[in-house]
Amino acid sequence: MLGNIDTSLIDWSRAQFALTAMYHWLFVPLTLGLGVIQAIMETLYVKTGKEHWKTTAQFWMKLFGINFAIGVATGLIMEFEFGTNWSNYSWFVGDIFGAPLAIEGIVAFFMEATFIAIMYFGWDKVSKRFHLASTWLTIIGATMSAWWILVANSWMQYPAGMAFNPDSVRNEMLDFAAVALSPVAVNKFFHTVLSSWILGAVFVIGVSSWYLLKKRNTDFSRRSIRVAALFGLTASILTLWTGDGSAYQVAQRQPMKLAAMEGLYDGTTHAELVAIGVLDPAKTQYNDGKDPYLFHIAIPDMLSLLAERNADAFVPGIRDLIDGGYRLKDGSTALSAEEKMERGRVAIQALANYRAAMKENDAEEMALQRSILDDNFAYFGYGYIQEPTDLIPPVGLTFYAFHIMVALGGFFILLFILTFMLEKRGKLADARWMHYICLFSIPLAYIASQAGWIVAEVGRQPWAIQDILPTSASISRLDASSVQLTFFIFLVLFTVLLIAELSIMLKAIRRGPDNLITND
């Protein structure tokens, strides 16, 4: 009945989702990070009764509100794009994936929506403590929302707690706790939220440093920096820890992503961790034997240690994962990509046979095909893959994004330590060089944040759901031109709104905490 899928439809669908996700993630981390900082400041106000903490909290709330609005707008598109552009995915795993999204709406969004109104409009209408509770509940709501959407995302990377049902032709949830509390989800949540706190802290320090550079609002800026530096430092150290946990989970569940993150083509024991490196663009084949790096500095044994908690452990490279044949931890031999693809095709054919037998009420044949399907279902998604090399994600983008993220993570730890020490010694207000560093760190925080998601999402290609469903089989049946058109509509719309947001934000910062009330 249907013609073959147009590959440009897949590309445009991916492009549209990537565009929406990247724009959305420009705004969410600031909401999560700044939200906590402003709540801490308001807590200090309620605890000490000092008016200047109220002004400080209100100023950051103003910037929070400007950022929040556009985050909500892009978030709406993202939620519905699962249906509009990934309808096959929505059916195939909606039984599992839909639940976190619905819980996010019921539990988190309403909390956020209700208490943000009190946070902005309730200063003179409710008691101090009720207002403070509302400010905290707003950010708790936002953070709970992050929990559920990250549970959903983690499940795509590590599909746990489910089984395929050939009668309904979809995956169905068997264990809610395995979905909501999977180690991948827990790590991803803490890593993502804590890194957002870093961005919030860098933003506060950067903006405050601009005031110090301009020699205005000094007390306000120093107050803000004290809170943000301590907060950011705590978040940075915890992010380092959760980052290690995330990478360990990647090594266990998505070895191809780990290999791409490290540019590791040939697996080895005592694998080294690349600290700095430049990939050789002349390496075009995974098995051409060329050195992947033009140059690199590496830490011996460290990749084995981080990935397997054992410096002697074998870490498979891209060639190993495609060609198979290496020994797995359970003692078995790894299948090659070709073998996995064959088993995937067997699983898909068994499903077709099962469905045909079901129509004819042939119970014996159904049982036989069900057994074949169950034996091969772990490779179901490979049945849709055309070439083994389709299983290799874009190595360059994943490698550089990962190393930029890690390097910037280290830089932020130093930044927070230095800022805190200078402020504690009373030298920050006069350290103009430091003000410039803090100011120019703001875009770096955004780059680190985006890079993290590039690693997570580009690194898992071609999978929408790891090993179960590739992106090519997840799409909606649309004309490529329709998606192309909406891509450009969103591109123009989001860009205009981003420019407007930046312009409003800059104007509000220029006006400063002394001019909080008036808008236009």
Place this chain on the structure above:
Amino acid sequence: MNDTYIFLQHYWWFIISLLGGLLVFLLFVQGGQSLLFSIGKTEMQQVMLLNSTGRKWEFTFTTLVTFGGAFFASFPLFYSTSFGGAYWVWILILLCFVLQAVSYEYQAQRGNLLGKTTYRIFLVVNGILGPLLLGTAVGTFFTGAEFYVDKEQLTNPASPVISMWATPWHGLEAVLNIWNVCLGLAVYFLARTLGLLYFINNINNDPIYARCRRQLLPEAATFLLFFLVFWIHWLISDGFAVNPTTAEVYMEPYKYLHNLLAMPAVLVAMLLGIVGVLCGIGLTLFKQGYRKGIWWSGIGTVMTVTALLLCAGWNNTAYYPSLAEMQDSLTLQNSSSSFFTLKVMSVVSLLIPFVLAYICYAWRALDLRKITVEEMEQGGHRY
């Protein structure tokens, strides 16, 4: 299929219907926005109107998102078929809500790039298109949509997509059905009516009050005209019935009337709802100084819309009929999530009363004092 599973499918259709009812009530925000320039004749009046609906817009927005999320979790085949097929309708709805999300915050800010009037026009556009498109889209629950579903496609690696739209218009063809448009217009004028009632309740300003009351009669009369035309047609039209034994979908004369008669509680809810809407309008029109019409009409709206949507899915009815292939129509049985997922989600749904309670508490805390010129001229955050 066991009885508990069937109960949970019906329970989740009730939750969807209730969310739909709450969403239509909360469209008073959109209705109010569409009246921004006709009720607000001065800058201060427009600021008061914006601050009135601006403190509630996130509830509408969040209810819309939760409506989508709940559909995804409980009836994923609808989510995938309708959103992926009626692409343009949903994209248009989303776009107009995106405009709303930024416009309140940005319209009065310095450096907003597009100017205050542009953002206010965005709010008017959202106010008109939001209810109109949502109402038209919901109309397809009764009139049908152009789609096929073929789950066997998943076994075809070259073309594994199971849902396909039968027209190149991807949902826009819904406007060619007069009854869809009629429902869309009814929802639009209802939203405007509710918007007026909300302004009357929420703003303490004589010129706005007088203008809202003057505008209420024509808006409410137009709403009633479209609603009654749709409702009467709905009661006497053929509907998409499902044979519970064979799962065959067939046309049944007076199906929705039969549904009401077969479910007296739903019939009573619908009639009480209609009376509630009329009471709110009538009391405000005929009782000078009466400002609580929004609550009568609001609760009436929730009851009426919930009952209408219950009739779409309960009592062996195909809630999303396929015009392309009737047997592909979506029913509670063939499109729902698994028993386990519905059970988990039902436990989560126990939180809904708690959520409603804190919303009511916070709403009351904010609205104890009405919006006045003095408040707008004082300090504090305002749009």
